[in-house]
Amino acid sequence: MNAKTELEEIWNSNxxxxxxxxxxxxxxxxxxxxxxxxxxxxxxxHYNLAFSYDTLCYFDAAKCHYARAIDLEEGFTQAHHSLATxxxxxxxxxxxxxxxxxxxxx
Numbered sequence: 001m002n003a004k005t006e007l008e009e010i011w012n013s014n015x016x017x018x019x020x021x022x023x024x025x026x027x028x029x030x031x032x033x034x035x036x037x038x039x040x041x042x043x044x045x046h047y048n049l050a051f052s053y054d055t056l057c058y059f060d061a062a063k064c065h066y067a068r069a070i071d072l073e074e075g076f077t078q079a080h081h082s083l084a085t086x087x088x089x090x091x092x093x094x095x096x097x098x099x100x101x102x103x104x105x106x
Contacts, residue, residue: 001038001039005038005039006039008034008038009035009038009039009042009045012031012032012034012035012038013031013032013035013044013045013048015027015028015031016028016029016031016032016035016048016052017048019031020052020055025052025055025056026056028052028055029049029052029053029056032045032048032049032052033049035048035049036049036065041072042072043068043069043070043072043073043076043079044069046065046066046068046069046072047065047066047069047076047078047079047082049065050062050063050064050065050066050068050069050079050082050083050086051082053065054082054085054086059086059089059090062082062086063083063086063087066079066082066083066086067083070083075106077103077106078103080099080100080102080103080106081099081100081103083099084096084097084098084099084100084103087099
């Protein structure tokens with residue numbers, strides 16, 4: 001990744017946080033989508049994108065990106081916990097239990 005792309009990814013990641021704090025959840029989602037597009041193998045970018053989807057009640061997309069964050073960084077405890085929480089929200093109790101237990105093991 002070149003320096004310009006790296007700066008764009010950092011900018012979009014930080015913009016996503018800033019917009020979220022201003023309750024601009026769609027703007028935050030858009031910025032986080034750009035950050036993932038620029039740096040697709042960054043687990044934190046996927047976690048942040050999943051958080052945006054979760055906030056907007058797009059639970060399937062949230063689960064997908066929490067799982068991707070875990071694939072990229074197995075020891076990402078918060079991603080395991082957040083995935084469990086989304087599973088619980090949608091009534092997937094067995095999956096929620098599995099992910100909560102995995103988070104506790106880390």
